[in-house]
Amino acid sequence: MASNMVVSFGEMLIDFVPDIAGVSLAESPGFIKAPGGAPANVAVAITKHGGNSAFVGKFGDDEFGHMLVDILKKNSVNVDGVLFDEHARTALAFVTLRSDGEREFMFYRNPSADMLLTEAELNMSLIKNAKIFHYGSISLITEPCRSAHMAAMKAARDAGALLSYDPNVRLPLWPSEQAAREGIMSIWKHADFIKVSDDEVAFLTQGDPYNEDVVLSLWYEGLKLLLVTDGEKGCRYFTKNFKGKVGGYSVKTVDTTGAGDAFVGAFLFSVAKDGASLFQDEGKLKEVLKFANACGAIATTKKGAIPALPTTSMALELISTSN
Numbered sequence: 001m002a003s004n005m006v007v008s009f010g011e012m013l014i015d016f017v018p019d020i021a022g023v024s025l026a027e028s029p030g031f032i033k034a035p036g037g038a039p040a041n042v043a044v045a046i047t048k049h050g051g052n053s054a055f056v057g058k059f060g061d062d063e064f065g066h067m068l069v070d071i072l073k074k075n076s077v078n079v080d081g082v083l084f085d086e087h088a089r090t091a092l093a094f095v096t097l098r099s100d101g102e103r104e105f106m107f108y109r110n111p112s113a114d115m116l117l118t119e120a121e122l123n124m125s126l127i128k129n130a131k132i133f134h135y136g137s138i139s140l141i142t143e144p145c146r147s148a149h150m151a152a153m154k155a156a157r158d159a160g161a162l163l164s165y166d167p168n169v170r171l172p173l174w175p176s177e178q179a180a181r182e183g184i185m186s187i188w189k190h191a192d193f194i195k196v197s198d199d200e201v202a203f204l205t206q207g208d209p210y211n212e213d214v215v216l217s218l219w220y221e222g223l224k225l226l227l228v229t230d231g232e233k234g235c236r237y238f239t240k241n242f243k244g245k246v247g248g249y250s251v252k253t254v255d256t257t258g259a260g261d262a263f264v265g266a267f268l269f270s271v272a273k274d275g276a277s278l279f280q281d282e283g284k285l286k287e288v289l290k291f292a293n294a295c296g297a298i299a300t301t302k303k304g305a306i307p308a309l310p311t312t313s314m315a316l317e318l319i320s321t322s323n
Helices: 038-048 063-074 124-128 145-158 177-185 198-205 212-216 259-279 282-299 312-322
Strands: 006-009 013-018 031-036 053-060 078-085 092-097 103-108 132-135 162-165 193-197 225-229 234-238 243-247
Touching (some): 006 038, 006 145, 031 038, 031 063, 031 092, 038 053, 038 259, 078 124, 198 212
Parallel strands (some): 132 162
Antiparallel strands (some): 013 031, 234 243
16 A cells, blocks of 8 residues: 555535525525535545545445445545444535625534444554544544544554644534533644644634734644644744745635635645655745645635545646736
8 A cells, every 4th residue: 555645534424505605504495415524525635636545434324425435436535444334324514605605504413424433443454554644623522433533543643654633623513612622622732733724723722813822822842833724815834943824815715615625635645745854844835835725725616625626737727827
């Protein structure tokens, strides 16, 4: 198995998106089904650039579950870590885009198959082959998935993988805001790189996300890179030796779903290819983040996450036309 593989762990679900924009869920006359789930979006984002990725997670043994796994296969994502549960359904989310393009979520998961993944079901040989092991925080909310998540993280780390964490705060899924903060922070100090949005910085620190001291309260000894995405404004980066920001790209935004995942996928694809030397070389890191910003921007120009994920050439074209 290729050693440049990124293994993405967690949930994949179906997002039902209103077929007209700018309405509440209750007002929407109809919905379009779109594959979603941040860790799965990241796995597909990587293969769009010709990278090597695998997805580890559990689906309901239902039409939706099989449809989602087919989407992974069609996108050349390795599915050796995928399981089906005949006793639980594939998770669903209803996502509405308000008129400002921001999202509102309503989830159907009680419990959904992804929450029932157990440690015994993990494909450990796949996980131990990861160059990068990537995960979010939704898999930490309930047992047995939380224990499976912890075991997978430890196995990847022990096998020498870099750990990548994008908490992807989804408050409706947690029992309370406090539980979300504690759950997300409970594994904070295991990661080699962490990506958070400006909103997530505000939520986790309860401070001003544009104040550098507030952001740096999330730093810890041993972290290689902290990335803060600022929507269309681009991103900020912090390493032990340098920090700075990389501007975003202005595009006609239709739907912000999956923009962060396109960014993370492009970034992890680059790290898998070039290795951890990026964290010592600021010039190289800035080039990679420029590419990641372009991918994030393009992902907002189409509805849904996976259908909107860009290829390398699309990102390079945006970069060259924006200079």
